[in-house]
Amino acid sequence: MAFLSLLSLGLAGVSKTAIAQETPPVYPRIAGYVGILHPLVTFSGEETVTNFDTYYIVGLPTGINIWKSPKIGFSVEIVPLIRAENGTSKVANLLFHPGVLVSLGHGFTLAGRAAFETAGRYGFTPVLNKIVKKNKNSGYFVAVPVPVRFGNNHPTSVTIGFQFGISF
Template identity: 65%
Template sequence: MSLKFTFLFVFVFSGLTSFSQTTYPKITGYFGIMHPIVTVSKDETNVNFRDYYAVGFPTGINIWKSEKIGFSFEIVPNIKDDGGTDKVNSLLFHPGVLVALGKGYTFAGRAAFESNGRYGFTPVLNKTVIKNKTCSYYVAVPLPVRFGNDHPATFTAGFQFGIAF
């Protein structure tokens, strides 16, 4: 492995395991579970848990430049069970900007690039609900908008929860 890769790995790993980090840039990591609730297009409305079951597993790294602004890099494998057949139906590359809104709220404005050919953007409102020295628990409302791959544009409302460290 190259020296640059080794340095980057050590830098990221040390940031993820340093819970008392108070200087900036500040690096945090997270893992969550995201359930799309309803997806609407010009042709139809689909409801998760009724028409099919879909779930995503957002995993990412946040790099906070200051207390107020940061960058997030997220990868989300999405699994769908439709009619008894389940599979990973896409892998989402989800970079974005983070804006701390105060009182535990954060806005994430994300670009979206899916391996199934869809693309778009996802505004997310996030709230830290439990915070302690080593981790915090959060809930979020992602609102994905997607285009492309010969399908009509879609809007989804979802619910996400997870742990940040």
């Protein structure tokens, strides 16, 4: 009887250890995400424009990340941008945003994205991203995108934004 008690305690300890250990991710690894983007301020040769002043623009990024290894990956994102002004709102732009992901460690990722907008602008967007809370099957993140845009008879512009969302 004592032998069976010791055996069951030993097996319980082994099973708890096995359950507590996380299996390492297998690569390539695919993750999706959704978020909310707030452009804060845009600088150009003509003017400096702030969001929330005479209008409000919000983006709703949705994307897929394909991690080739723990350090490098590919991402593609689609971002509809909605503009609210004078009591009305509309989809003002749609952004196609493919890019490369580089893990910087400690939950930080740098995304270098190409940018193609239906409004006729194009350019690139470096994005610094940080996972702020990691769960078993999801994670919450914050990001600072810095879009640089050219074209469509407008001067070059640089925007600073704030983004937050959930990855799964």
